[in-house]
Amino acid sequence: MADKLNVALVQTPLVWEDPAANRNVLENFIRGIRENTDLVILPEMFTTAFTMTPQHIAKEEGPATINWMQDLGGELNLAITGSIVFQDGDNFYNRLCFVTPDGSVHTYDKRHTFTLAGEDKVYQAGRERLIVSFKGFRICPLVCYDLRFPVWSRNTENYDLLIYVANWPAPRVAAWDILLKARAVENMSYCIGVNRIGTDHTGHEYAGHSAVYDALGSTIAYSEEETVLYATLEKEKLDEVRGKLKFLQDRDAFTLQP
Template structure:
């Protein structure tokens, strides 16, 4: 199955972001991708964190949700919409939700980011909990590829990457990590964490990132990639908009898990 990790440098215009996302999704479809993963905040990176509350959508109703469903149906592939803000019962907080749609435009899943990023090195300060409401439910969906193979796809978002226990619970063959890692934390930890999650779970990882300097002044690390169950980077797009494309194969998972059956050797759960 061919997969695409889509990298963007999203800005403050919803229209422009959706137009760019569609351009990249069309490119992925033209390359034969069956699964395309957009980055965190693909639809909007506001001038300030509170701006995302202005476009938060209600469940099953909204322009971004319609965009994802229509694109998946029109392009005939499964699309995971990185994240978009979804309304909660508290108008001062939104959920950072990752939605997946099948090739017919039907929604497969919704995952609300569980772990909320907070960082302060004296120069950069982030606190997602100020405007985001954390989710509490590990989420996966099943995807039947064109060749008839069934894949279990585990969902996560950005900061979740630092919490290995989530990925154990997902017990998936493919792990998704749409993200907007900062340049500072990404340059230090992004690839090593992604490769660790692939190795310890003996699973493919599809990591779609924001990568560049945004209109709001934020700089993100990028380096979208696809990683195999042995921890090898199969495809990489370093900076700016673009795709990391790779063919993933269930036989590779079986090979790795048979040669080194560490998942069977677990003692502490």
């Protein structure tokens, strides 16, 4: 139905800088998800983990992963999204891809590169947000560190669902929990965060806490384990809340500088 969106959040460890191995693991998860799933959401840099050495990844791996998303999504009739290392010319991007069942590819380059890890020295920052219309929902997908910047996330385009894909480390996971709820409430939108778990090659630990929140900040789904989380988002319920609580009508008007 056009007014419902069935989502599946894949929360798993990632293999360091090994796209083929990660595609293999993730494909097993995706092939095992519930029937009637509309959208599968994968973590940030789901083929490599959060690497600051993208030159270790063959340039062909970016297009190969997008082709994999197209083939798998088309076969299973679902959309797949998550971010990957992508090389374009001499530049590297932390590029989120949203691939619909018909094979259409929508991309967003992470705007807020994570300076604490030196991501800004390695990856080019994006400049434009992405809004995808899918199954009756307007969706704004963002990446990890973008979560800390409410102006960039602000619901100025009447989206219905805000998505963050991440490699958010365990020592700061309390901030992840708080900010996901805050983004849902202040934007009167569903908000989904998909994080990885496990320990990466650099020793950083990840605690998951992938979650789905409604426009009032109530928890629809949450986990700290290796799992697939499921949720059904209902446009009618969202419209009802927005109709009663017209907070978005009072939002500030502003423009962003490049």
